[in-house]
Structures are given as C-alpha cells and as structure tokens.
Amino acid sequence: MTSDNHATEDEAEGGQLRASTLELFFDLVFVFTITQLTHAYTHHPGWAAFGQVVLMFGVIWWMYDGYIWLTNEVAPNSSVRRTWLLVGMFGFFVLALAVPGAFSGSGITFGLAYVLINLVHTGLFYSNGGSTVTATVVRLGICNGVSAGLVLAGGFVHGWPRYLLWALALAVQILTPYLINPSGFVIRATHFCERHGLVVIVAIGESIIAVGAGLAGRDITPGLIAMVALALTLAYVLWWAFFGFDDERGEQALDALPGVQRGRPAVLAYGYAIFALMIGIILTAAGIQMSIAHGNESVPAGAALALSGGVALYFVGQWAFRLVLGLPRPWWRLVAAVATVATAPIGVAWVAWGQLAVLVVVAYGFVIADDVVGVRHGDHSRYLPARRKN
Structure with a gap:
C-alpha cells in the first residue's frame, strides 16, 4: 500500500493527519518542563542529579508521549475533548513546578499531578477512542495506574525509598509495551511523526534558552559573543543531525508498514529512542549554560560531562532510532557518540570555550560525513533535494 493510500485510509477512519494548534499550545508546557529539568541538573551537577533527571523525565516522557498517542487517535475537535486536554495540560504544568523539589519537599505534589495526568489520559482514550483501541486502552490504563500509584507513593517517603519507587514506576512503563500488544493502536504516521518532531524542536529550543540564561548579568565582550556563536552552532548541529534526514526517513519507514505492524516500532523508535535523545538535549542545554558561565576558565567534571555526554546521548538515541526503523548507517551515530564524549x-583540563569549540567540530564533522555518504548513495530530503542527472 502506498503512502497516499495510507493517508486516505487514515482520513476515512477520522484520524488526525496533521498537528493542531492546540497541540502546539500544549507543547508550551513541555518547554517549561525541559527548563525545570535543566535547572535541576545545573543546581548540583553530577551523577546524583543525572539520576534524578533520568527518573523524573522518564515518567514524565512516558505520559507526555502517551498524550501524543492519544491525540493521534482522539482529535481535539470538540469542546469536551479540548477542555479535558487543558486539564491534562494543567497537570503537566503543576508537575513541572514540582520538578526542582521533587526529591525533597514537593514529591507529593509531583505524585498527585502525575495521577491527574494519568486519569485524564485513560478517560479520554477510553471514552473517545475507536473500537479497535478500547480493549488495549483498558490494559494500558491498568499498567499506567500501577506506575502512577508508585510515583504517588514515592512522594510520601524520603531518601532512597523514593528513588526505588520511582525507578519501579519507570520499569513498569518500560515493560508495558511487552505486557500489552501495541498493535491495537492506530498509528497515523504523518501526525504521529510530526508531533514527535515538534517535541524534539521544543527541547532543542531549551538549548537556545540556556545560552541566554548563561549570559545573565555578564558583560557582552567579543569573547562572549564568540562563545554564543559556538553554542548556537551546536544547537543547529543537533537540529540538523535529526531533521536533515532522519525525521523524514522515520515517517516514511513507519508509513510503509501495514497498520497493525506499526505499534511496536513506534514504541521503540519514538518512545525509547527519543527518550535517550531527549535526555541528551537536556544535558547538553545544562552543559551549555554552565560552560558559558565559566567562559575562559576550566569547568567541573559534571559540567564537562553534561555538555559532551549530552551530545553523545543524543547520538545514541539516533542510533537506536535508525536501528529500529531500518534507516541507513545506525553504527555511524555510535561512533560519533564515542568521539563526542571523548x-x-x-x-x-583546559577551558570551557575550548571544549565547546572542539565538540562542535567533532559533532558536525561526523554529521556532515554521514550526509556526504548518504548523498552519494542517492539520499535526499526536503532540505537536500535529489541531484539532477545530466
């Protein structure tokens, strides 16, 4: 079946084929969430902060991605649906407010907001989803309910039990696609991939915000302007690495699959792989902010690892994304990850701007080399049209 036939079939089923402005409005809360997580790391950079960010973003991402699956099936085309989506948006905003103190004083607020987000998601999906997804939503709702209960329970305890309960909640979410069959969900590839692409753009935008945040109260000097240019270039490299080819390729690969076979690769590529990619963006944004603050000085190990390690995680996420969807040269992103973290x-040992400059050269070099190989093999995208044959 061709892509056009898939689109006609999805439209006939009442599916949502393009992202709506309400969904873009919903994403504004996600900007705040990414900002809060970035600040959570920069406040006390190190492995403990990294673990907290992974746990918090893990449970947040599962449900945020769940809302993308929701609106892929349940278009926000009525007042009732829009109202409940706004209630879910309110839950995510409260959740983001609780992020800075989630492992200290605001754990209960974090847990209660998470329960609200789950209830809205399951209720909307069950009451408005098509007949093919109802049974699957019931099983998904049970798994999500267990996870939400663990997050809420973690909010009432302190110390290592909170870490344990939230880690168990994340483990339940990771295992959920293997406990239920995701083929019951209808995946409308155009909307589904566009929504995930927009979320990645929103996250990369946080690295731009980090540049401005790092400049607060500083004198604007030629050296500082040069470092800003490097930071913006790195943000562009992240954008191009995914949107130059992989975003479009991913949609084509998912759309080429029969409808009942899209669920599993959709979870693996756009759930698990994008999760690693997004953690990479959060760490990179934190690293940029801390690096600009140091400028012509050396940086602590936590800041240096956040900057280079964040880009490396981004490439690891792309490796998994390519591997799952059968896209060309997944191994190349793994090599790039090793090179960037190095x-x-x-x-x-030297200075912050030196690390940033070398990182930009190394990361961009691997991306460009990969593109050159692809173009020579006939690859093209909306940004790089196919070469004309003489």
Missing part, C-alpha cells in the same frame, strides 16, 4: 576532558 571531548569532555578538554573542558576540565
């Missing part, structure tokens, strides 16, 4: 010692 630049971290430069910031510790």
Whole structure:
C-alpha cells in the first residue's frame, strides 16, 4: 500500500493527519518542563542529579508521549475533548513546578499531578477512542495506574525509598509495551511523526534558552559573543543531525508498514529512542549554560560531562532510532557518540570555550560525513533535494 493510500485510509477512519494548534499550545508546557529539568541538573551537577533527571523525565516522557498517542487517535475537535486536554495540560504544568523539589519537599505534589495526568489520559482514550483501541486502552490504563500509584507513593517517603519507587514506576512503563500488544493502536504516521518532531524542536529550543540564561548579568565582550556563536552552532548541529534526514526517513519507514505492524516500532523508535535523545538535549542545554558561565576558565567534571555526554546521548538515541526503523548507517551515530564524549576532558583540563569549540567540530564533522555518504548513495530530503542527472 502506498503512502497516499495510507493517508486516505487514515482520513476515512477520522484520524488526525496533521498537528493542531492546540497541540502546539500544549507543547508550551513541555518547554517549561525541559527548563525545570535543566535547572535541576545545573543546581548540583553530577551523577546524583543525572539520576534524578533520568527518573523524573522518564515518567514524565512516558505520559507526555502517551498524550501524543492519544491525540493521534482522539482529535481535539470538540469542546469536551479540548477542555479535558487543558486539564491534562494543567497537570503537566503543576508537575513541572514540582520538578526542582521533587526529591525533597514537593514529591507529593509531583505524585498527585502525575495521577491527574494519568486519569485524564485513560478517560479520554477510553471514552473517545475507536473500537479497535478500547480493549488495549483498558490494559494500558491498568499498567499506567500501577506506575502512577508508585510515583504517588514515592512522594510520601524520603531518601532512597523514593528513588526505588520511582525507578519501579519507570520499569513498569518500560515493560508495558511487552505486557500489552501495541498493535491495537492506530498509528497515523504523518501526525504521529510530526508531533514527535515538534517535541524534539521544543527541547532543542531549551538549548537556545540556556545560552541566554548563561549570559545573565555578564558583560557582552567579543569573547562572549564568540562563545554564543559556538553554542548556537551546536544547537543547529543537533537540529540538523535529526531533521536533515532522519525525521523524514522515520515517517516514511513507519508509513510503509501495514497498520497493525506499526505499534511496536513506534514504541521503540519514538518512545525509547527519543527518550535517550531527549535526555541528551537536556544535558547538553545544562552543559551549555554552565560552560558559558565559566567562559575562559576550566569547568567541573559534571559540567564537562553534561555538555559532551549530552551530545553523545543524543547520538545514541539516533542510533537506536535508525536501528529500529531500518534507516541507513545506525553504527555511524555510535561512533560519533564515542568521539563526542571523548571531548569532555578538554573542558576540565583546559577551558570551557575550548571544549565547546572542539565538540562542535567533532559533532558536525561526523554529521556532515554521514550526509556526504548518504548523498552519494542517492539520499535526499526536503532540505537536500535529489541531484539532477545530466
């Protein structure tokens, strides 16, 4: 079946084929969530903060991605649906407010907001989803309910039990696609991939915000302007690495699959792989903010690892994304990840701007080399049209 036939079939089923402005409005809360998580790391950079960010973003991402699956099936085309989506949006906003103190004083608020988000998601999906997804939503709602209960329970305890309960909640979410059959969900590839692409753009935008945040109260000097240019270039490299080819390729690969076979690769590529990619963006944004703050000085190991390690995680996420969807040269992103994380010692042993400059050159070099190989093999995208044959 061709892509056009898939689109006609999805439209006939009443599916949502393009992202709506309400969904873009919904994404504004996600900007705040990413900002809060970035600040949570920069406040006390290190492995403990990294673990907290992974746990918090893990449970948040599962449900945020769940709302993308929801609106892929349940278009916000009525007042009742829009109202409940706004209630869910309110839950995500409260959740984001609780992020900075989630492992200290606001754990209960975090848990209660998470329960609200789950209830709205399951209720909307069950009451408005098509007949093919109802049974699957019931099983999904049970798994999500267990996870939400663990998050809420974790909010009432302190210390290592909270870490344990939230880790168990994340484990339940990771295992859920293997406990239920995701083929029961209808995946409308155009809308589904566009929504995930927009979320990645929103997250990369946080790295731009980090540049401005790092400049607060500083004198604007030629050296500082040069470092800003490097930071913006790195943000562009992240954008191009995914949107130059992989975003479009991913949609084509998912759309080419029969409807009942899209569920599993959709979970693996746009759930698990994008999760690693997004954690990479959060760490990179934190690293940029801390690096700009140090400028012509060396940086602590936590800051250096956040910057280079964040880009490396981004490439690891892309490796998994390519691997799941059968896209070309997934191994190349793994090599790029190793090369980028190896630049971290430069910031510790030398200066922050030196690490940033070398990181930009290394990361962009691997992306460009990959593109050159692809173009020679006939690859093209909306940004790089196919070469004309003489």
